[in-house]
Amino acid sequence: MIRAVIVMNTQGKPRLLKFYEFQPPEKQQELTRSVFAVLSGRPDNVSNFVEADAIFGPGTRLIYNNQMKTTVFMYVELGSSYVQMHTILDEIIFGGQVLETSSERVLKAVEEISRLEKSSSSVSFVPKSVSGRFGR
Template sequence: MIKSIVVLNNHGQPRLTKFYEYVPEDRQQQVVTDVFSMVSKRSDALCNFVDGASIFGPGVRVIYRHYATLFFVFVVDEAESELGILDLIQVFVETLDRCFENVCELDLIFYMNKIHYVLDEIVVGGLVLETNMADILAALQEAKRSESQASSTSLVSPARSFSLARSYR
């Protein structure tokens, strides 16, 4: 099971944090700091799996990928496949890349709702829901279509509202 997902920049500032188990706020901040110090010190030549027992307790692994200025970190229990999680990180990043056409750190800051929506299409409650990028993008397109239909039907054009107001006088 996935315990948490953290996206950090090269300076250790969290850009996305999602915990699938209850963790108090002060502990969450400590986890983010500890995770950053763990992954930022590692050379790119080393593997992307780290034993997380010192931070999270026994049977926990920290799996991460470093893309440009961002670290994508998944904290998982021993039941998860490390290579499967690396693939899941790749799917997540590629999906974001397609949504934002070359995703960057600013996209994570300014479009937080969309980022969470993409993540919720992939992982729900700490369990992997979808790994097919085409299905994830189709769900995003459907949500966008539904949103645009809802907003277009709920808005009345100014000309129409003016003519309605005149007819009641």
């Protein structure tokens, strides 16, 4: 599960803060400062995944990317599926364009994709008439 999305400049000034769990403003500032302290000292040639147990609690990870003097990062639970995280982000952003801003619509789309994936795992994509013809 994505817990927060934060965009900040290279000096650590937040440009966008979106917490998906309630955090008082003081806690948001503290978390943002802690994240900046961790990320500002990282070289460019290391992984964009950082264990965040000390900042956000056990089982969390920061995922970040530096673009045009801004840093975009999320923190997520380790139990979350990376495929699910990408599905959620793909419903929101595609090719750099924001597709959907309604969290309800995104949630409905992700639930529908999940339902289709579960139902398609038990169904053969080859029609019986074709599979029967080739002796399957």
